[in-house]
Amino acid sequence: MAFTKRKALLGVVAALTASNLTACKSAAPPVTEVPTVPVANVTPATLENDLTVSAEFRPYQEVDVMAKISGYVKNIRVDIGDRVHQGDILATLEVPEIQDDKAKARAGVAVAEANVVTAQAAVQQASAATNMAHLSFQRIRDVAARDKGLVPRQEVDVAQSRDMEATARLASANSAVKAAKQAKLAADSEYARAEAMMQYATIRAPFSGVITKRYANTGSMIQAGTSSQTQAMPIVRLAQNDLLRLTLPVPVSAVSEVKNGQAVDVNLANPRRTLQGTITRSSNTVQMATRTMETEVDVPNRDGSLVPGMYAEVHLHLAARPNVLSVPLDAVEGLGTSIQQAYVVRGGVVHLIPIVVGLQTATRVEILSGLQSGDRVIVGRHTGLSDGEKVDAHPATYESTSSRS
Structure with missing residues (x-):
């Protein structure tokens, strides 16, 4: 009985095995799946790189107007928002010591002028004395030469000595005139300096503009705005707007x-x-x-x-770049490197084409060589694609139809 059951079980297994073998022989071979890829057309477009x-906005020029000399603000004529022209008076300083310096310099000029006149008069006197001494020497020398023994030799020597002394005094007088004139130039220069410093008491606009800030008021003490006075307060701030x-x-x-x-x-x-x-x-x-x-x-x-x-x-x-061949940015492999390529679909087959790109915009890039108008290039990720592979190409949904990018 047991033997009969075992025999029946082996028969069932054999039948199932034969059935599976028959099914395997009749099954069709597996079909390789063709990947679907998005493509865009190579088209002419006008590319602009903006x-x-x-x-x-900043003023063309802006400056804090400082004072050249120290003093108290006598009056200030401008305030915030006032428009001024170049050379307009902004403020006036009260500087009594500069007025004293100017008066002293004016007196020095007068003294120098008087000294020049005195020196010139001394030259005239010395010139007259020199002429007289020279004539006297010539006369005595001529008499001594004509009537030998009539004029003692000592008198001739004395006359010659007086002539030489007069000539020396004339030269000294001329030097005194030159010195007096140089002193006059120095006095004039000192007066001009005092006059210039006095003019600095009037603060003027260095250029036309708008007063954007006012620092000082009437009576404010203003320090001279020099490089050593870092704490000097400006008068106003002026901006050319x-x-x-x-x-x-x-x-x-x-x-x-x-x-x-x-x-x-x-x-x-x-x-x-x-x-x-x-x-x-x-x-x-x-x-x-x-x-x-x-x-x-x-x-x-x-x-x-x-x-x-x-x-x-x-x-x-x-x-x-007007009317140039272009493709979307993501159609170029290796953009920005020395080796740039594009995956072109021709007849359902991928071709890896070396290309040269030109102008690049935010969405598209110019194609200088490697592609032709109408070529279809794969856009997006290129991972897993290889040259010669069959693909199912479909237009990319974001492909631009505009001729301007």
């Missing part, structure tokens, strides 16, 4: 594209408007801390509608 940076500066931090990647005279758009938020400007100057050096180069744009402000401290967005038009 840079937008924020900047703050009819022309403003915008200082732009241009990143190092765009430094080579920035040129003086380049047009920029200055966008204001309040009130909303756009001004046209040009790049006026740049530092021509990159700051190591920020990796940016300071670039300035001058913005006219004749109507005074712009106020220093306001912010603006500046759009720099760095480069433009």
Whole structure:
């Protein structure tokens, strides 16, 4: 009985084995799955590389107006918000010691002039005495030569000595005139210095602008604004606001594209408007801390509608390429490196093509060589793809249809 059951069980196992073998022989081979990839077309487009940076308006020039000399403020004629022109009087200082110095210098000039007159008169006297002594010597010498023995030799020598002494006195008088004239020049210089210092008591505007701060009032003691007087108080602060500066931090990647005279758009938020400007100057050096180069744009402000401290967005038009072949940024493998490639789908097969790129914008990149108009390139991630692989290509959903990027 047991043997019969065992035999029946072996029969069932054999039947199942035969059935499985038959099924394996009749099953079809597995089908390899073809990956689906997003593609974009290589199309002509106009590419523009724009840079937008924020900047703050600053006065074209601004200065704290200091006093050249120390004194008390006699009167101050301006206040915050007043517009002044170059040369206008801002304040006047009371400096009595400078007035005394000026009077002393004027007296010194008068003394020097009198000394010049006295020295010139002495020259005339010495010149007359010299002429007389010379004539006397010539006469005695002539008589002594004509009538020998008539005039003693001693008298001839005395006359000659007097002639020489008179000549020396004349030379001394001429030197005294020169010294008196030099003293007159020194006195004139001292008077001019006192006069100039007196003029410094009147504080004038160094350029046309607006008074933005007033430090002093009538009666304030003002120290001379020299380098050794670090605590000297200014009179006012003056800012030139009819022309403003915008200082732009241009990143190092765009430094080579920035040129003086380049047009920029200055966008204001309040009130909303756009001004046209040009790049006026740049530092021509990159700051190591920020990796940016300071670039300035001058913005006219004749109507005074712009106020220093306001912010603006500046759009720099760095480069433009009209009607050039381009692809989306993520279609290029190795962008920014020395080896750049694109995966091109032709006839359902992937081809890895070396390319050369040009201008790069925020979304697209110019193709200089390697691709043709109408080629389909794989966008997005390229991991797992290989040259010669079959793929199922479908247009990318974000592919731009615009001709401008």
